[in-house]
């Protein structure tokens with residue numbers, strides 16, 4: 001139980017370096033031992049950052065096999081997402097534990113390959129879906145489990161994250177990894193919390209992609225997309241991903257769950273700072289929607305690391321390793337939140353045809 005976990009990270013870009021240095025290494029009982037990136041400068045910068053925090057003997061690698069041959073025990077995979085499945089599978093086969101950034105996979109074939117790699121190895125595998133650790137998501141989950149919402153019939157979410165090209169069309173856009181994948185592939189931050197609240201999984205998916213791409217130069221793959229899903233419990237879920245639409249600057253995730261006894265939804269527009277609005281049939285004399293003061297932040301956590309969610313996710317990963325417990329956000333959950341976006345994209349090329357979720361058991 002008091003064992004120190006030797007942690008490392010592959011992919012030291014904007015997300016990986018911050019998540020590793022400021023969150024994973026901040027969890028009690030961890031020790032950073034190795035970092036890896038194909039870009040030697042990023043390795044050097046990360047080692048300097050770790051030295052500032054008092055870690056003076058961290059090894060740096062540009063070769064992933066050499067990194068896996070070090071004494072690292074638990075690997076954070078935070079490269080751009082095309083390589084997640086391959087690097088995570090290789091970490092598992094090398095006998096490591098793995099926390100893999102979202103989405104874990106970019107194709108159905110990768111889903112099968114990664115599932116097999118996780119199942120044939122004893123290491124812990126967890127998907128880094130930090131949005132499942134937001135305070136309001138856990139409040140909604142408790143309400144659902146306590147029966148306050150009754151049977152949830154329909155849920156929806158959207159991810160409105162306008163690309164800078166929407167506001168500055170005259171500028172030459174910097175093209176990142178994100179630009180080459182359909183936006184709908186990146187629905188895990190939305191579908192993940194809903195399936196986690198409902199303790200459910202998707203069985204059918206269909207998708208629709210608008211013909212208009214307002215930011216084609218900045219985002220050649222369709223930046224906007226809609227997915228409609230049916231779950232095992234029979235709930236219908238609708239998700240819209242909007243990178244190429246006008247909205248408030250910055251990023252915003254809306255959630256809504258409509259049940260037979262109550263409804264909760266994240267407040268929109270001028271109401272946003274009020275967190276949540278809801279209506280509950282079990283509350284006598286309630287007149288319409290009421291403000292419920294829960295939002296992503298944990299009291300006192302502020303905006304740090306996605307409102308405190310990143311650190312909680314890291315603590316959970318380390319706890320699962322130390323206590324030899326299966327992560328709640330394991331491979332089945334990882335696939336259940338990534339595959340539906342891939343299927344919705346395929347469906348959109350077939351006039352919205354309903355696609356069945358594959359079973360890799």
Ligand SMILES: NC(=O)c1ccc[n+]([C@@H]2O[C@H](COP(=O)([O-])OP(=O)(O)OC[C@H]3O[C@@H](n4cnc5c(N)ncnc54)[C@H](O)[C@@H]3O)[C@@H](O)[C@H]2O)c1
Pocket residue numbers: 010011012013014015016036037038039042064078079080081082083101102103128129130177306
């Ligand atoms: N959960 C969240 O809130 C959240 C937020 C942002 C990004 N992300 C995820 O994190 C990932 C990284 O995003 P980013 O913005 O840091 O990207 P980035 O492009 O800034 O960084 C990716 C890094 O990975 C390195 N890399 C790529 N392939 C590699 C390989 N095979 N071996 C070693 N290094 C390799 C690149 O050199 C780069 O330094 C993305 O997949 C994204 O989905 C998650």
